[in-house]
Amino acid sequence: MKRVRVLIAKEWEEVFRNRIVLFTVAFLPLLLTGLPLGILYAMREAGDLGGMSTVDMPAEFATLCGGLSGAECGQYFLVSQFMLLFMMLPLIIPATIASYSIVGEKTTRTLEPLLATPVTDLELLAGKGLAAAIPAILATWGAFLVYAIGARLLAISPAVVARLADPLWLLTVFLLGPLLALAAVSAAVMISSRVNDPRAAEQLSSLVILPLLLLFFGQISGLFLLNASLILWMAGGLVIIDGGLLAFAMQLFQRESILTRWK
Amino acid sequence: MIRTHELTRRFEETTAVDRLNLEVPAGEVFGFLGPNGAGKTTTIRMLTCLIGPSEGEAEVAGFSIRRQAPEVRRRVGILTEAPGLYDSLTAERNLAFFAALYEVEDAAGAIERYLRLLGLWERRHEPAGTFSKGMRQKLAIARALLHEPQVLFLDEPTSGLDPEAAHLVREFIHELRREGRTIFLCTHNLDEADRLCDRIGIFHQRLLALDTPAALRQRLYGRVTVFHLRSLDPVWVEMIAGLPVVRSVQTVEGKLLVSLDDPEAQNPEVVRALVAAGADIQFVGELRRSLEDVYLRLIEANSPVPA
Numbered sequence A: 001m002k003r004v005r006v007l008i009a010k011e012w013e014e015v016f017r018n019r020i021v022l023f024t025v026a027f028l029p030l031l032l033t034g035l036p037l038g039i040l041y042a043m044r045e046a047g048d049l050g051g052m053s054t055v056d057m058p059a060e061f062a063t064l065c066g067g068l069s070g071a072e073c074g075q076y077f078l079v080s081q082f083m084l085l086f087m088m089l090p091l092i093i094p095a096t097i098a099s100y101s102i103v104g105e106k107t108t109r110t111l112e113p114l115l116a117t118p119v120t121d122l123e124l125l126a127g128k129g130l131a132a133a134i135p136a137i138l139a140t141w142g143a144f145l146v147y148a149i150g151a152r153l154l155a156i157s158p159a160v161v162a163r164l165a166d167p168l169w170l171l172t173v174f175l176l177g178p179l180l181a182l183a184a185v186s187a188a189v190m191i192s193s194r195v196n197d198p199r200a201a202e203q204l205s206s207l208v209i210l211p212l213l214l215l216f217f218g219q220i221s222g223l224f225l226l227n228a229s230l231i232l233w234m235a236g237g238l239v240i241i242d243g244g245l246l247a248f249a250m251q252l253f254q255r256e257s258i259l260t261r262w263k
Numbered sequence B: 001m002i003r004t005h006e007l008t009r010r011f012e013e014t015t016a017v018d019r020l021n022l023e024v025p026a027g028e029v030f031g032f033l034g035p036n037g038a039g040k041t042t043t044i045r046m047l048t049c050l051i052g053p054s055e056g057e058a059e060v061a062g063f064s065i066r067r068q069a070p071e072v073r074r075r076v077g078i079l080t081e082a083p084g085l086y087d088s089l090t091a092e093r094n095l096a097f098f099a100a101l102y103e104v105e106d107a108a109g110a111i112e113r114y115l116r117l118l119g120l121w122e123r124r125h126e127p128a129g130t131f132s133k134g135m136r137q138k139l140a141i142a143r144a145l146l147h148e149p150q151v152l153f154l155d156e157p158t159s160g161l162d163p164e165a166a167h168l169v170r171e172f173i174h175e176l177r178r179e180g181r182t183i184f185l186c187t188h189n190l191d192e193a194d195r196l197c198d199r200i201g202i203f204h205q206r207l208l209a210l211d212t213p214a215a216l217r218q219r220l221y222g223r224v225t226v227f228h229l230r231s232l233d234p235v236w237v238e239m240i241a242g243l244p245v246v247r248s249v250q251t252v253e254g255k256l257l258v259s260l261d262d263p264e265a266q267n268p269e270v271v272r273a274l275v276a277a278g279a280d281i282q283f284v285g286e287l288r289r290s291l292e293d294v295y296l297r298l299i300e301a302n303s304p305v306p307a
Helices: A002-015 A019-045 A059-064 A070-086 A089-107 A111-115 A121-154 A158-164 A167-194 A198-220 A228-252 A255-260 B040-047 B069-075 B091-101 B107-117 B133-145 B163-178 B190-196 B213-221 B234-241 B263-276 B291-301
Strands: B002-011 B014-024 B029-033 B055-060 B076-079 B151-155 B182-187 B199-204 B206-211 B223-229 B246-252 B255-260 B281-287
Touching (some): A002 A121, A002 B091, A019 A070, A019 A089, A019 A121, A070 A121, A070 A158, A070 A167, A070 A198, A089 A111, A089 A121, A089 A198, A111 A255, A111 B133, A121 A158, A121 A167, A121 A228, A167 A228, B002 B040, B014 B040, B029 B040, B029 B190, B040 B151, B040 B182, B076 B133, B091 B107, B091 B133, B107 B133, B133 B151, B133 B163, B163 B182, B163 B190, B182 B190, B190 B291, B199 B213, B199 B291, B213 B223, B213 B291, B223 B263, B234 B255, B234 B263, B255 B263
Parallel strands (some): B029 B182, B076 B151, B151 B182
Antiparallel strands (some): B002 B014, B002 B055, B199 B206, B223 B255, B223 B281
16 A cells, blocks of 8 residues: 555656646646536526426426526526536546556556566555546536636525435536546556557547446436436446456556557 | 576567577686677566567576566666667666666665776766766666676676776776676677676577687687797608597697697697607697687588587
């Protein structure tokens, strides 16, 4: 465990000097927090949103708006759409950090001395994985906290604030977030173990957001609605996927092939 | 300290290391020479448990590289072909990171000791990325020594360094040798190997020769005494060749080159014979073949030399 802590500290010291990583970790949460808050603000300023009614909402969503006025439901609906975008944070941040971690060691030729130490594969992967996942989870939670406070201040009525503090959202952020981060890290480690170029690793790793974007557009187009049962299903699925990805990443991470494939 | 038995490594169809049998005792500086692609780095990687052998076995510091890799890793230090430093971290942080991974007890003390020894103490707070090639190599050597390894593997330690930096690194290896460290040195620099190594192994996929540099010269070329004479009479050549202790005689630029098995014992007899024949001997010396001659001859022949 001590070596894992040592690895995490070194990763952070090194990786946060990288401007691209720093930008991703700092800018993305700001953007994804600012966007829904900006919408909330705009909607509050717009008053009744031109007489919007629950009839304008997708049928599944309209049923969730019981007791809300048309404008309140509209605000609740639009901001709900951004919930899935929030989930991009635990996917993109670790993918960016982790894709640098192993490929970076390869390109700077530091991996060989590192692998010559008594560090085990498990310690190495745990150190690199956690170094990538922890900032992502903290950034997601931090951004959500800012969002929650902002929403409380900017929502058009207490009824909307109550809906936005829904356990569904908390479940999404605090359960799905870490599970998504773990999936992103495992995928990035797998990719990093196989490619020799950090840019290729980052580009390939960024593909992990595709399923989330499909969900986002699916929800916007009314194909389905993010609800507690769907979140729980997704969490269950992610637990299985994470287990599989982790096992696969461990299998793919072979000191020997990484060293001997160096050109 | 290092013992290999039929150590073999294949990469698909290519055999990089073929049945290597080697023994390096504690405290020896062993030179491992061979051309590019000969399998030297693969051998080091096997002995430091970075990759596994296809066949055979080796023990390093008393532990099997196959079954006790973590024990081996704790006891060896490696200077890889490229220094492999974290450029954005300071020299001190680079070392502190590795000291923590090796669980060095007095990490701060060890870091200070080696940074001072290698003349980097004053630059300890500077990022490694700002260092010159020689300084980076020295920092990498410090990293390899932090945990006081029983065996030190140095892969081309002076490669690409300017003469001054190479000299500093060689001096440091000399210092380590005086401390009695076991060092496995891969190098292309034959003069370096000749000066630093107790024994050398010439390797090209398999071990072609293994001995002290002097013994290898003798095995390949015999020992030759050079007699510088004021003038050379061809009769003397025949006379010397007829002596029972002499293996062969050559003349080169007016000098007499006499091949003998035991020059210390046999030179006086040759000197007496020449003086008796009326030759004026100006001085007598030993013809020293360079290690390069030995190396090139072995690599060209690519066949093992019997011990």
